[in-house]
Amino acid sequence: xxxxRELVGPGSSPPTCRxxxxxxxxxxxxxxxxxxGVSFPLEYYPEAWRCKCGDRLFMP
Amino acid sequence: xxxxxxxxxxxAALLEVKKSFRNVGNVLYDWSGDDHCSWRGVLCDNVTFxxxxxxxxxxxxxxxxxxxxxxxxxxxxIDLKSNGLTxxxxxxxxxxxxxxxxxxxxxNLDGDIPFSVSKLKHLETLILKNNQLVGAxxxxxxxxxxxxxxxxxxxxxxGEIPRLIxxxxxxxxxxxxxxxxxxxxxxxxxxxxxxxxxxxxxxxLTGEIPETIGNCTSFQVLDLSYNHLTGSIPFNIGFLQxxxxxxxxxxxxGPIPSVIGLMQALAVLDLSYNxxxxxxxxxxxxxxxxxxxYMQGNRLTGTIPPELGNMSTLHYLELNDNQLTGSIPSELxxxxxLYDLNLANNSLEGPIPNNISSCVNLNxxxxxxxxxxxxxxxxxxxxxxxxxxxxxxxHxxxxxxxxxxxxxxxxxxxxxxxxxxGPIPSAIGSLEHLLxxxxxxxxxxxxxxxxxxxxxxxxxxxxxxxxxxxLIPQELGMLQNLMLLKLENNNITGDVSxxxxxxxxxxxxxxxxxxxxxxxxxxxxxxxxxxxxxxNPGLCGYWLASCRSSSHQD
Numbered sequence: 001x002x003x004x005r006e007l008v009g010p011g012s013s014p015p016t017c018r019x020x021x022x023x024x025x026x027x028x029x030x031x032x033x034x035x036x037g038v039s040f041p042l043e044y045y046p047e048a049w050r051c052k053c054g055d056r057l058f059m060p
Numbered sequence: 061x062x063x064x065x066x067x068x069x070x071x072a073a074l075l076e077v078k079k080s081f082r083n084v085g086n087v088l089y090d091w092s093g094d095d096h097c098s099w100r101g102v103l104c105d106n107v108t109f110x111x112x113x114x115x116x117x118x119x120x121x122x123x124x125x126x127x128x129x130x131x132x133x134x135x136x137x138i139d140l141k142s143n144g145l146t147x148x149x150x151x152x153x154x155x156x157x158x159x160x161x162x163x164x165x166x167x168n169l170d171g172d173i174p175f176s177v178s179k180l181k182h183l184e185t186l187i188l189k190n191n192q193l194v195g196a197x198x199x200x201x202x203x204x205x206x207x208x209x210x211x212x213x214x215x216x217x218x219g220e221i222p223r224l225i226x227x228x229x230x231x232x233x234x235x236x237x238x239x240x241x242x243x244x245x246x247x248x249x250x251x252x253x254x255x256x257x258x259x260x261x262x263x264x265l266t267g268e269i270p271e272t273i274g275n276c277t278s279f280q281v282l283d284l285s286y287n288h289l290t291g292s293i294p295f296n297i298g299f300l301q302x303x304x305x306x307x308x309x310x311x312x313x314g315p316i317p318s319v320i321g322l323m324q325a326l327a328v329l330d331l332s333y334n335x336x337x338x339x340x341x342x343x344x345x346x347x348x349x350x351x352x353x354y355m356q357g358n359r360l361t362g363t364i365p366p367e368l369g370n371m372s373t374l375h376y377l378e379l380n381d382n383q384l385t386g387s388i389p390s391e392l393x394x395x396x397x398l399y400d401l402n403l404a405n406n407s408l409e410g411p412i413p414n415n416i417s418s419c420v421n422l423n424x425x426x427x428x429x430x431x432x433x434x435x436x437x438x439x440x441x442x443x444x445x446x447x448x449x450x451x452x453x454x455h456x457x458x459x460x461x462x463x464x465x466x467x468x469x470x471x472x473x474x475x476x477x478x479x480x481x482g483p484i485p486s487a488i489g490s491l492e493h494l495l496x497x498x499x500x501x502x503x504x505x506x507x508x509x510x511x512x513x514x515x516x517x518x519x520x521x522x523x524x525x526x527x528x529x530x531l532i533p534q535e536l537g538m539l540q541n542l543m544l545l546k547l548e549n550n551n552i553t554g555d556v557s558x559x560x561x562x563x564x565x566x567x568x569x570x571x572x573x574x575x576x577x578x579x580x581x582x583x584x585x586x587x588x589x590x591x592x593x594x595x596n597p598g599l600c601g602y603w604l605a606s607c608r609s610s611s612h613q614d
Contacts, residue, residue, distance in 0.1 A: 010274075010298030011322030014349055031303065031327045031351065034281060036213060036237055036259055044352060046304040047327040048256065048280040059256075 015060030017051035024053035032057065069131065070104075070111045071096035076128030077114075083122040083144070110134035117163070118142040125164070130155035137161040141187070145169055149188075154179040163187040165211070170194065173212070178203045189213040189235060197236075199224050211235035213259070218242065221260070226251045237261035237283065244268075245284070250275035259283040261306065266290070274299035285309050285330065293317055293331075301325050308332040308354065315339075316355070321346045332378065333357035340379070345370040352376040356402065359383060364403075366391040373397060380404040380426065387411070388427070393418035404428040404450070411435075412451070417442040424448040428474070431455055436475070441466040452498065453477040460499070465490050474498040476522065484523070486511045493517055500524040500546065507531070508552075513538045520544040524569065528552060532570075537561035548572050548595075556599075560585055568592045575599045 014029045021027035030052040033045035050057040071094065078084060078091050090100055096111070097104035103113035111132050121143040129138070130152025136159060145167040153162070154176025160183060169191040177186065178200035184207060193215040199222035201210065207228060213235040220243030221236065231252055237259045244267030249258070258279055265287040274296030276282070282302050286309035293312055297305070298319030305326060312334040320329065321343030329350055336358040344353070345367025353374060360382040368377065369391030376399060377392075384406040392401070393415025401419065404426045411434030412427065422443050428450045435458030436451065446467050452474045459482035460475065470491050480502040488497070489511025495518060504526040512521070513535025521539075524546040531554035532547070544567040545559070555577030556570065568588045576598030579585065590603045 009322075010295070010319050012301040012325035014325050034257065036235060036261075044328065046257075046259065046281040046283055046306065047351075048303045049325065049327070 015049050015051060017058075017060060020051040020060055021053035021056065021058050024056065027051050027053045027058070029060065030057075070109075070134070073128045073131035074099065074102065074111065074114075076131075077126045080126035080128075081121050081123040081145075083120055087116075087119040087121070105134060108134065113137040113139075115139040116143070121145060124148075125150055125153075125169075127152040129153060132156055134158050136182075139163045140167065142166040147171070149174055149177075149193075151176045153177065156180065157182070159183055160206075161185040164191065166190045168192055172196075173198055173201075173217075175200055177201065181205065183207055185209040187211045188215065191215050193217060195219070197222055197225070197241075201225060202228060204228075205230070207231055208254075209233040212239065214238040216240055221246070223248050228252065228254075230254055233257040235259050236263065239263050241265060245270055245289075247272045249273075250277075252276070253278055256280040260287065262286045264288060268292075269294055269297070271296055273297055277301055280304070282306070293320075293336075295319055298322055304328040304330075306330040307334065310334055312336055316341055316344075316360075318343050320344065323347070324349060326350050328352040330354040331358070335359055337361065339363075340365055340368075340384075342367040344368065348372055350374060354378045356380040356382065361385070363387075364389055364392075364408075368392065369394040371395065375399040378402040380406070382406050384408060388413055388416070388432075390415040392416065395419050396421065398422055400424045402426045403430065406430055408432060412437055412440075412456075414439050416440070419443065420445070422446055426450040427454065429453045433457065435459075436461055436464070436480075438463045440464065443467060444469070446470060447493075448472040450474040451478070456480060458482075460485055460488070460504075462487050464488070467491070468493070470494055472496045475502065476500040478502050480504060482506075484509055484528075488512070489514045491515065496520045498522040499526070502526055504528055508533055508536075508547075510535045512536060515539060516541070518542055519564075522546040523550065525549045530554075532556065532558050532575075534558045540564060543567065545569075556580070556593075571595045 017027045017029050029049050031047045032050045033047055035045055049060050051060050074096050078088055096102055097109055101116040102111055105112045112134055117139045124147035127150040135156045141163045148171030151174045159180050165187045172195035173193055175198050183204050189211045196219035197217055202224035208230055217239040221241055223246045226248040232254050241263040247270040250272050255278055261283045268291030271294055279302050281304040283306040285306040289310040292314030295317055303325055308330045315338035316336055318341040321341055326347055332354040339362030340360055342365035350371055351373055356378040363386030366389040374395050375397055380402040387410030390413035398419045399421055408430040414437050417439035423445050432454040438461040441463035447469050456478040462485040465487035471493055476498040483506030484504055486509035489509055494515050500522040507530025510533040518539055519541050528550040537558045539562055541564055542562050543564050546569045548569045548571045550573050552573040560580055560583045569592050572595035575596040579593055579601040581602045586602055593599055593601055
């Protein structure tokens with residue numbers, strides 16, 4: 001019962017990126033900034049998780 | 061023959077398109093002759109020679125988009141971004157029936173988004189951001205079965221977000237920030253099962269976050285900031301898998317739900333500038349992948365949880381402008397990646413913990429407007445990256461530690477409105493990058509160090525309301541960037557001649573000291589009003605009724 005609640009309950013974790021970079025290894029989760037358009041200098045960009053292998057990024 | 065005919069028509073259509081552009085002389089000079097497939101920015105199909113792509117981005121094109129574009133039936137991609145195009149998007153764009161990508165962003169297009177866009181059944185990417193488009197978002201956009209990216213940000217679109225849009229199963233990116241959209245967030249918004257980017261920042265949305273928000277599990281970015289949203293942050297927000305949750309600049313009330321502390325995927329959590337109340341949940345310390353935590357500008361009470369020291373990847377921690385009490389937890393010293401710590405305008409008390417000096421990457425530390433007491437820790441000198449230190453308006457006592465002069469990159473040093481005693485260390489003069497120095501409203505004694513003449517970048521010096529004596533050092537005359545000098549309400553003696561060479565100076569207050577002699581009028585020194593010099597009985601000015609007794613002696 002407790003286990004089930006853990007599975008369906010709230011909360012999140014970074015992507016595991018297991019086999020998300022095709023055949024490329026190692027494949028690790030990273031933050032990337034999404035540039036939404038012209039931003040004001042003091043604003044930060046929203047960030048999202050991507051899976052990274054070498055210089056290549058993949059959707060988690 | 062039929063194919064060749066169609067291709068020839070494409071060449072004619074391109075010339076029509078060119079005709080309605082302006083400023084084409086330098087960039088489209090090769091658009092002439094028969095072989096339109098070799099023209100700049102034109103890409104043709106290998107077999108049919110029909111125009112497949114038109115890429116004229118960033119060419120400073122002006123003028124309008126011609127209705128003739130609709131004749132290019134084989135176009136798959138149009139990219140006209142980053143030009144100076146004006147006028148409306150022609151209805152005929154709907155005749156480009158093969159189109160997959162339409163990018164007209166960063167122009168000055170106005171008028172409505174034409175309904176005809178909804179005829180483009182192959183359209184996957186529609187980017188119209190940064191124009192002057194008005195009117196409503198056509199609900200018929202929901203009829204585009206392949207639309208993956210819809211970016212209408214930074215226009216003047218109004219009305220409601222059409223609810224039908226949320227029933228698009230392939231949509232991945234919805235960018236609507238910076239418009240004038242109204243209405244509420246629909247409970248249907250989580251029907252977007254493929255969406256990872258939902259951004260409605262800077263609109264005029266009202267109402268509450270729908271309870272169904274917990275179903276938006278594909279979202280990676282949820283940016284609802286700077287709208288007029290109300291109500292409390294629902295518990296169900298804890299079911300999101302987002303990396304960015306931005307709720308700042310709304311009217312959210314109630315507590316910060318503890319469930320947010322379980323959202324380990326958060327990289328950015330921004331709850332700032334709302335009306336949130338109650339304590340900062342200590343469980344937020346579990347957010348070990350969060351780089352930016354903004355909770356400033358609310359009504360948060362209670363203490364700063366020591367658990368925040370566990371947020372090992374934190375770069376920005378802004379808790380200013382709340383009603384936080386208690387002391388600064390020494391555990392914050394564990395945040396070795398911290399770049400910006402803002403605790404200003406709370407009711408924090410007790411000393412500044414020595415451990416803060418372990419935040420070796422700290423660039424800016426602001427504790428202004430609290431009730432901090434004790435002395436300024438000497439160990440702050442370990443913060444070699446710091447450019448801004450603001451400890452003003454507290455109850456700090458003791459001397460200015462000479463060690464502060466080792467924070468070589470300091471731009472701003474503000475220790476004003478405390479109970480700091482002792483002399484100004486002459487070594488402060490070695491802070492050669494200093495732009496702004498404010499030591500006013502303390503109990504400083506001694507004199508102004510001659511070494512201040514080495515502060516070659518300095519623009520503002522405020523030493524007013526202390527017990528400083530001695531002369532205004534001649535060396536201050538070397539400060540060619542100094543715009544503001546406030547020395548009022550001290551016991552400074554001598555004359556003002558050393559300031560005559562401070563040609564940038566436009567705000568001067570040396571009133572209520574013991575200065576003597578004549579205020580010069582050359583070097584445009586008369587730009588300062590008599591108020592700058594009041595309350596110096598021995599000082600004679602160029603204004604009427606000044607220093608009557610001393611002129612009598614002459």
